Amino acid sequence: MRSELASLAWFAVTLAGYYLLKPLYRRLPRWWTSPLFSVPVLLIALGLVFGMNYPVYMRDAHWLIFMLGPATVAFALPIWRHRALIRRHWMALLAGVAGGSAVAMSTAWGLATLFGLSGSLRLSLVPRSITTPLAMLVSADIGGVPDLTALFVVITGVAGIALGELLLRFLPLRSALARGMLFGIGAHGAGTAKAYDVGDEEGTVASLAMVLAGLLNVLAAPAIAWLLH
16 A cells, blocks of 8 residues: 555656746756756655655656557647648658668767767667557667667757757757757757647647657667667
């Protein structure tokens, strides 16, 4: 009974933290006020105080991971609304998704190898740039640790938002297509949410890029596993 109450408490803290900190992000939209960053920091602090470890938390809060699937499917609505934009730029979208996915996977593997990380860690890092439910599927297929991959996806999302804001200031990305691809490929769901703050078209392109990148990685998982092993 005590274990069940602890599980319920961590689940409640996660949801409460998100809803309490979300208004702060609306008033001050910065990467460090995003619930994707501030809530994990809060959970880490509480975990250190009360002795909760990450595998136990993932076991207790698995419902949150399950809910990401329907949330990802919901991006189909804005994609349908802006289908004319997609028809005009479908070649650029496909090229960006394929190229961005290849760069994300190869750099993750290369840097992990350079720093001497173990095989399971390297494989868990490879799908870090796609949305969490699909990243966990790819991780399991190629021999990684899905729970670790979920953590790496969150870190990638926070870093993608922070770096994306800087890149928009210094790079001459004038089209909605370029700005949306920047966030959708580089920071998956977190980047897509940020892209909608930039503009409606940017958010649509980002959501499409995120979904296509996830599907591409899932379909390519057997080939990726063969190459990496």
